[in-house]
Amino acid sequence: MNSQLPVANDPAPAGESEAESRFFNRELSWLAFNRRVLEEACNRAHPLLERLRFLSISASNLDEFFMVRVAGLKGQQLQNVEQPSADGLTPSQQLAAIAEKTSELVDDQQAVWRDIHGELxxxxxxxxxxxxxxxxxxxxxxxxxxxxxxxxxxxxxxxxxxxxxxxxxxxxxxxxxxxxxxxxxxxxxxxxxxxxxxxxxxxxxxxxxxxxxxxxxxxxxxxxxxxxxxxxxxxxxxxxxxxxxVEEEAEDLVLYFRSAIKRRRRGRxxxxxxxxxxxxxxxxxxxxxxxxxxxxxxxxxxxxxxxxxxxxxEEDRPDLKFTPFSPRFPERIREYGGDCFAAIRAKDIIVHHPYETFDVVLAFLKQAAQDPDVVAIKQTLYRAGKQSAVIQALIAAAEAGKSVTAVVELKARFDEEQNLLWANALERAGVQVVYGFIDWKTHAKVSMVVRREGTGFRTYCHFGTGNYHPVTARIYTDLSFFTADPAIGRDASRIFNYITGYVEPGDLECMAISPRDIRPRLTELVDREITNARAGKPAAIWAKMNSLVDPAMIEKLYEASNAGVEIDLVVRGICCLRPGVADMSDNIHVKSCVGRFLEHSRIWAFGNGKALPNDGASLFISSADWMPRNFDRRVEYMLPITNPTVHDQVLDQVMVANLIDTEQSWELHPDGSYERIEKGARPFNLHRYFMTNPSLSGRGAALESGESMPKKLSLRRRHSNNRDG
CATH class of the missing domain: 3.30.1840.10 (Polyphosphate kinase middle domain)
Structure with a gap:
């Protein structure tokens, strides 16, 4: 078996439609992503049991793909729905292409298993x-x-x-x-x-x-x-x-989901x-x-x-697994004797999981539960896991007499049953449990704590790009942002009131939310870069996300590319945008990072009249990917990062590291194929860099074993070299 599998979307055939020439098919792009996961099972830089883990992940991923995405297409086909996808394929055409690609993928999974079986x-x-x-x-x-x-x-x-x-x-x-x-x-x-x-x-x-x-x-x-x-x-x-x-007449969501979970086991x-x-x-x-x-x-x-x-x-063979890694507790909070509120009050804090422990989020909530001056806690819960310390902290706070509100999302796929159990436990403890909107999922990851200080109250907020899930926080790369900024606290309060009371907020001071504001806000930011490019100013966009599917946003990026905006995208999974196509996306470069950790954070940066990175860039973190569901059918947040230190940490460290990684990165080509990026004379592994260098919220001194980051200014030169062969 070749140590590297072919990894591709369906290359654009001759005579393709205009839609096919502008977009990759979402489902085939997902299968291409799962091939990249499978290829890690062939990557001999990984220990043997870790390669086996990648193989099992690729199989589990494929199962969920069938249970949800293929099932949806099959339902459309059986109902004679022939509405084409953005790339112009009908459900029947997509199912035929999926069947062909899946057969090849399963054959390759078996071939990889035979190789690993022998090596085991x-x-x-x-x-x-x-x-x-x-x-x-x-x-x-x-x-x-x-x-x-x-x-x-x-x-x-x-x-x-x-x-x-x-x-x-x-x-x-x-x-x-x-x-x-x-x-x-x-x-x-x-x-x-x-x-x-x-x-x-x-x-x-x-x-x-x-x-x-x-x-x-x-x-x-x-x-x-x-x-x-x-x-x-x-x-x-x-x-x-x-x-x-969820059917429109489902007035009682709890009863509806209890029956729906049972029906799922008997689905077609x-x-x-x-x-x-x-x-x-x-x-x-x-x-x-x-x-x-x-x-x-x-x-x-x-x-x-x-x-x-x-x-x-799970076999006890540490010699066949990654060297154990112990996440660090943020130095900034240690400097304040473990007092989360004092540290946040002094300065905004960004925490980079899994390199920095999720325990800091638990410490924030536990301190809130125990602090006699805390009067209220509000928390969204999308996925919390089976043994959730977050739930226990909220229960402890309610039992201590504090006002606790939990927005529990029943529509979190495959977590519905667990979320129902948590909702029951929270209600028994006196927590006010809210289930949000019937039509929209509440996907935003937000926690706010109201504390009595002096003669008034101060609001402390946590915003995450990932779930409040202690297990996935050890393997997903995500950002946790803590702030006591009054304007952000007021916005967080308005967002919670929107979710719990359907009270649509007026103009938010700092943030944007879906399904109301994020799409127009992003469009406005891209248009500003277009204006700068046409005026002869530097114009650039960097964006990191899990999926890029939304046709309107892709068209806006094409418009920006044609105007001369330099666009670098880090899209781990599905990407329906075709990069590097003459007169359409010449200035768009797309890569995918797949490695020891699952890249999950969403970060967006806009040059604002200068080349990226720069101190005046408009920088945002978010809970949303660029997909129609995130823009139009989910409650998501988009938060500007304005604190200069945090701004530099996220833009100059996290984003740059993703863009210059050469050891676990794939480049997306115009024909839909993904090619592993050459390591080059000076290889750089973004996961190893953050494992062996100081925490973002640390004092800034490098660890002895750390590796240095190549100069960020080499980004554009790297792209030129790639295009020239």
């Missing part, structure tokens, strides 16, 4: 199949199967007297054709693997040896079916439509994964019985449900 064995970690299980291991596995697996399995006969059983979303099963020894009667049986059963059994011993549960079911089928001979046995897995659409079958040795007859039976005639059938010659391979990464 060389490193002392075996994943055994029936042919490689020795007699001693077989005896131990038989005992384990009899005592721990056999009791929880429920074989089900498949015949006219027994209807085909329901198989839940993600369900992994084994279907067997048997022959009864006594009379030669043929019988078909189904064994569903309970979701509570671990996918792998680890044999006792110093050497790590694992066996998949479905392998044991096939191997010891004689214990499940005594007196029968197995003619064939094959595993399969299904994925169902898992999107939850979207994808059927089968082993390649399954007979055509069995495939046909499965598709008919599962109601998945129109489902995408994926045949795999290897391992099903590769997302489960993440369990193997």
């Amino acid at each position: 064995a060389e490193a002392g970690i075996d994943v055994l199949d029936p042919a490689t299980i020795d007699a001693q291991a077989l005896k131990a596995l038989e005992s384990h199967f009899r005592e721990c697996i056999f009791p929880i399995l429920t074989p089900q006969a498949l015949d006219p007297a027994h209807p085909f059983p329901f198989i839940p979303n993600g369900g992994l099963s084994v279907i067997l054709d048997l022959v009864r020894d006594s009379d030669g009667e043929q019988v078909r049986e189904l064994v569903l693997l309970p979701s509570s059963t671990p996918r792998f059994v680890r044999l006792v011993g110093d050497r790590a040896r694992y066996v998949a549960v479905e392998t044991l079911i096939k191997r010891f089928s004689d214990q499940l079916f005594p007196g029968y001979r197995v003619e064939s046995a094959a595993a399969f897995r299904i994925l169902r439509d898992s999107d939850i659409e 079958v979207i994808r059927l994964e089968v082993e390649t040795d399954m007979s055509d007859e069995l495939e046909s039976v499965l598709k008919e019985e599962l109601g998945g005639i129109d489902a995408l059938l994926i045949e795999t010659g290897g391992f099903l449900a590769m997302g489960d391979l993440a369990a193997l990464v």
Whole structure:
């Protein structure tokens, strides 16, 4: 297997429509992103188990893509909706292209697994199949199967007297054709693997040896079916439509989501994964019985449900994993003896996760809960995780008699059930729980604390580009901004009143919010750069985000490019903009960074009459990507960064590091292909830089092991070199 997979969107074919020539397809761009994730599983600069983790992530990503995006397209197709996407493709055309690209992607995932499987064995970690299980291991596995697996399995006969059983979303099963020894009667049986059963059994011993549960079911089928001979046995897995659409008549959101979560488990079958040795007859039976005639059938010659391979990464082999990294606690707050309010009151603070610990956000909320002078706390919650210290802090504050308001977003996909549980716990503690708008998701990450000081009150705010989720905060790169600026505090109060009381604010003093202000504010900022360029002044835009999809904003960037504005975009995932096209996007450069951490922060910078970076640039952080849903159907914030120190830290450090990274970056070409950027004579890894250099809110002294940042002024020269070959 080649160590680097081909990574591309669908290249623009000859004779393409005008829409196709201006935009990449969103779904195919997402598949290209997932290929970049998969390619990290081939990257030998990563330790072996970390490469396995990337493989499992690419598989889990693909599952969610099918359960949501493909399911939505399939629904449109079944309803004969032929509304084309921005690039001009109908739902049916997109589904056909997705099927082709997915088949290639799954084949490559299996090829990567075969490579990693062999390397794991060389490193002392075996994943055994029936042919490689020795007699001693077989005896131990038989005992384990009899005592721990056999009791929880429920074989089900498949015949006219027994209807085909329901198989839940993600369900992994084994279907067997048997022959009864006594009379030669043929019988078909189904064994569903309970979701509570671990996918792998680890044999006792110093050497790590694992066996998949479905392998044991096939191997010891004689214990499940005594007196029968197995003619064939094959595993399969299904994925169902898992999107939850909120209907207009859903007046009681809590009751609606409780029922919708149950319906999700029974959604239409979207994808059927089968082993390649399954007979055509069995495939046909499965598709008919599962109601998945129109489902995408994926045949795999290897391992099903590769997302489960993440369990193997937990093996205690530090030599095969990234060197452990301990996030730093911000020095600025340590200087004030851990008093978050005193530190924030003295100066705005920016915190860079995961290099700086998320514990600082928890410390802020815990101090608010314990401080007798704090009178009110307001908090948005989009995703908080299963073991959320944030929730516990809010509960403690309410129990201490403070006024606590929590905006809990029930429509956070795949977190709806957990959010319902948190909402119940918060309400029991006396927290005022609000569910926001029916039509819009509240995606903004905002926390505000009102504290009595002297004869008045002061408002302290936290704005995050990521969720209040302690687990993802260890692997997602995000920014946390703390401020006691009175104007920003007043804006935060107005935003909360908007969400909880539907009271639309008047003009905000500093901020912009979606779905009201962000789109026109961004358009205004781009227009200003266009005006500067046409006046012969320097004009530049830098933007970092997860996805760039919105057609109107893409067209505005094309207009800016044609006016001479230099545009550098760091788009980790989906990018529907075509860069580097003559007379359309000559001055637009797009890269994607994929590495140890998931780039998640949203940062936007506008030159304001000078080349970037500069002290007078207009700089913003946000919770929003540049997508129609973020601009038009979600509550998001856009916050200007005006404090000079914070401005320099975000623009000159975070943005520059992303733009000059060469070790985990891909460049997007006009034909839709992504090419890994050459490391060059002086490689630079942005994740390693921030792991080994001081925190943004530190005292400014470099760590001994840190690497230096190349000069930011080389950015434009780097682009010129890339274009010249």
